[in-house]
Amino acid sequence: MTLRLFNTLTGQVEPLTPSDGQALRMYSCGPTVYDYGHIGNFRTFVHVDVLRRFLRLTGTPVRHVMNITDVDDRIIRNAAQAGMSIGAYTAQYEHAFLEDMAALQIERPEEIPHATEHIARMVELVERLARAKAAYKTEAGSWYFRLAAFPEYGKLSKKDLSGIEDGARVDVDEYDKDSARDFAVWKAAKPGETAWETAIGRGRPGWHLECSAMSMEYLGESFDLHAGGEDLMFPHHENEIAQSETATGKPFARHWMHVRFLLVEGRKMAKSEGNFFTLRDLLLKGYKASAIRLALMSVPYRHQLNFTFDGLTEATNAIDRLRTFHRRLTTGGYAPGENPEMQELARKAHSDYMEALASDLNTAEARAPIFDLVRAANTAMDQGQFGAGDRDSILRVLADFDAVFAVIRDDDAEPTRRALAWAEQAGRMDDVAPELRERLALSDEAIEALVGERTSAKQERNFARADQIRNELAAKGVVIEDSKDGVRWKRK
RNA sequence: GGCGCGGUACCCAAGUGGUAAGGGAGAGGUCUGCAAAACCUUUAUGCGCCGGUUCGAUCCCGGCCCGCGCCUCCA
Secondary structure: OOEEEEEOOOOEEEEEOOOOOOOEEEEEOOOEOOOOOEHHHHHHHHHHHHHHHHHHHOOOOEEEEEOEEOOOHHHHHHHHHHOOOHHHHHHHHHHHHHHHHHHOOOOOOOEOOEHHHOHHHHHHHHHHHHHOOOEEEOOOOOEEEOHHHOOOOOOOOOOOOOOOOOOOOOOHHHOOOOOOOOEEEEEEOOOOOOOEEEOOEEEEEOHHHHHHHHHHHHHOOOEEEEEEEHHHHHHHHHHHHHHHHHHHOOOOEEEEEEEOOEEEOOEEOOHHHOOOOEHHHHHHOOOOHHHHHHHHHOOOOOOOEEEOHHHHHHHHHHHHHHHHHHHHHHHOOOOOOOOHHHHHHHHHHHHHHHHHHHEOOOHHHHHHHHHHHHHHHHHHHHOOOOOHHHHHHHHHHHHHHHHHOOOOOOOOHHHHHHHHHHHHHHOOHHHOOHHHHHHHHOOHHHHHHHHHHHHHHHHOOOHHHHHHHHHHHHHOOEEEEEEOOEEEEEEO
16 A cells, blocks of 8 residues: 655645665654654644554655754754753753653654764865856855756745845844845854864854755655754755755655644644643643644644644543553453354554555544444443454554554553652643642552452442442543453542 | 635534545444443534526636635755
8 A cells, every 4th residue: 555645845635665676764853852852743743653553554664864953043042051062962852752762652764863963074075066167155254055066946835025125124143144045054153153174174064954964864865754843944954955956966856745834723733822832841731642642643733733632631541542442342241253244344444544645644534433333342341343354453453553653552651640740850740730749649459449349349239339439530540341241440 | 916725513624516535533332340432423404705507506607705825944
């Protein structure tokens, strides 16, 4: 099955396959590690994860590179304010970022290169551009890319810049550029700033240059896919194309994927709007990492997502339904054999699911057949029309579902515990939802003991005691379910 | 101003030129010691508004209204 993905460059949905017949070579713009990641960042990373997971599910090996931008103006500024080296400053946020990615079940890219470790490659690229007369050095020691050297500029974002008058928007700092639209590939060091001593002068790389240099280093001068948030399309990706294609004379990435922004409660997320949330903020409020992941991915990547707390609750409940069903499959007893109707439903659900994802990663559409299957299977089980063979088939469908969605397997406790530990150390305990603390204070062993005691009480028909225990557990977020196959419990 | 996206039931949301997936919430019922879980039933003659094309439009075309994004650092 071949993925058909929208390509920003051509404006069309096109098949995406490895051009070398081996692995799909893809690059996605990673974080600038100057602060904790917010949910907007993670919406993009989650959808890139959906892409790579689906490719792998369809048997396409992936060679995925994601950069870490560990030097830029904000980093230099913040590190100086904190009285830290930029290395020490960025290390803490990079660590937090990788932890957050893991919490959201986002797979690690094959390569995660750091900008500061590839300065030499970037300098080479500037030199290459200089030789092609496409980059020039200013009096102040910065290097700029000459837009006039790349007539195709604007082909990704569909911008026609020919009408922009040179000099119209030149600001004071950039007075020595040849044209207002020329962008920096190398920034001269200001006194006291972190800088590298190189053949092209003392300074640091421009942001756009980093991605060009690192993507080509790991993936070659031409590769299959480049992804990022919609805001990066212009100017960041446009500049990458200009630099890279001018330097190599070859097409850079042939397929471009852009994930749309999310809104929070109907407005663009911004600190000034008071609707700005990091992943950690949400975990401390008691939302599960899996619910956050599902909420972020439930609306297809090409549509704006309105992120709301109602949506988070809804995602929590939807996941509960899936997990309850999964538990019913794995813990229930089923007679040997299978129900031909069930087999057909499972097969159909699987193919509808795969087809929806293959169709430009339509995650919303892909969910539907899975939930259909859950209902049909529950009904068949209730009616005793369900065999061990059906269980096995459906477990395989769910495994493929979770290979991309990654929400059924319950790994939620760990991220929450880590967020709590972090809050303690960061002095954020006031932001921890009180119920959350109580919940985590109760160990699995303690729950098991109480559940056991309740079962005994029930057998003795001491329902008062049994209900008392049930209420006590419920208050701490533990739900008990009595079924024919015994007692199950779960954390809310 | 330029480029682009969206307006589908109480909420989120998919979708197709031939008559509206799925999830969540609500209501009623079955089951249960009571619950929970699960299942059943139930909620859009209708898909922003007005025209047009068509045998037929939510889906195509035109206009209008509303919301949003990018165009500057930004996922």
